[in-house]
Amino acid sequence: MFDAMRFGWVKAAGLALGLSLGLSACQSVQTTGAGVVGVERQQRMSALVSEAxxxxxxxxxYREQITKERQNGTLNADPGMTSRVKAIAARLIPATGAFRPDAPAWAWEVNVIRSDSINAWCMPGGKIAVYSGLIDKLALNDDEIAAVMGHEIAHALREHARERASEQVTAGLLIQGGAMVLGAPGGSVDMAKLAYQVTLGLPNSRLHESEADRIGVELAARSGYDPRAAVTLWQKMARAGGSGGPQWLSTHPAADTRIRDLEVYAARVAPLYQQAKSRR
Structure with a gap:
């Protein structure tokens, strides 16, 4: 009985230590305005992870990636496609001020990489890459390219990379704090990490994707691009197998879930689209 009680106390102390370390390193922030789409979730960021x-x-x-692509002859290899993508970005970037007043002044960079990959991304601070395979294989029109880029830009606006890093740092502190006191074997710690990833990490990532979808359609609408193109984009992605796998083990929402959500939010921002169109 005494040993069991002592073990219980030590276990509790270890978990409390990890919890204390994790929570003390976090703060609640709101990285963006809510916009018409109403993204109002408070985010937990670790003080140990600096956005700067x-x-x-x-x-x-980004510099390393761009240098590599330039050396390989795959950077902006199609002048027409590059001009098209940069023109779309030039309309989207000013619209970011609706969510973050500082964002239009970021040191934005936009490049197209010749690759068969169906991919695009935006790093923190506005470093964008669009892969030619995304446009060619899915036969995207300008509205659909704007939907992709708006989505990726939204991740940067919401500082999702920082939030994910904060989650990992906090989880590491919790796990290490418990393991330090308990003397848990490596296998137990690995299992704890796996449990964290499945129960917390992946659902949060799906939440990030949904937020980026919603902000993305508003960015597109404010820029004069049809927000309904996000629906046709993901229909094409689904046909291309871009969101395969069961939803509960995916970092992206299931295609049908995503499309239903986009239909709702595209309709919500339709007046912004009409206003933007009338000004062009």
Whole structure:
């Protein structure tokens, strides 16, 4: 009985230590305005993860990637496609001010990489890459390209990379705090990490994707691109197998779930689209 009680106390102390370390390193923030789509979730960010440091790291990583693509002859290899993508970005970037007043002044960079990959991304601070395979294989029109880019830009606006890094740091502190006191074997710690990833990490990532979808359609609408194109985009992605796998083990929402949500929010921002069209 005494040993069991002692073990229970030590276990509780270890978990309390990890919890204390994790929570003390976090703060609640709202990175963006809610917009018409109403993204109002408070985010938990670790004080140990600096957005400025992430941006600095993004600049370095982007430079390395761009240098590699230039050396391989795959950077902006199609002048027509590059001009098209940059023109779309030039309309989307000013609209970011609706969510973050500082964002239009970021050091934005936009490049097209010749690759068969169906992919695009935006690093912290506005470093964008669009892969030619995304446009060619899915036969995207300008409205659909705007939907993709708006989605990726939204991740940067919401600082999702920082939030994910904060989750990992906090989880590491919790796990290490418990393991330090309990002397847990490596296998137990690995299992704890797996449990964290499945129960917390992946659902949060799906939440990030949904937020980026919603902000993305508003960015497109404010820029004069049809927000309903996000629906046709993901219909094409679904046909291309871009969101396969069961929803509960995916970092992206299931295609039908995503499309239903986009239909709702595209309708919500339709007046913004009409206003933007009338000004062009």
């Amino acid at each position: 440091e992430l941006r600095q790291g993004a600049v370095q990583a």
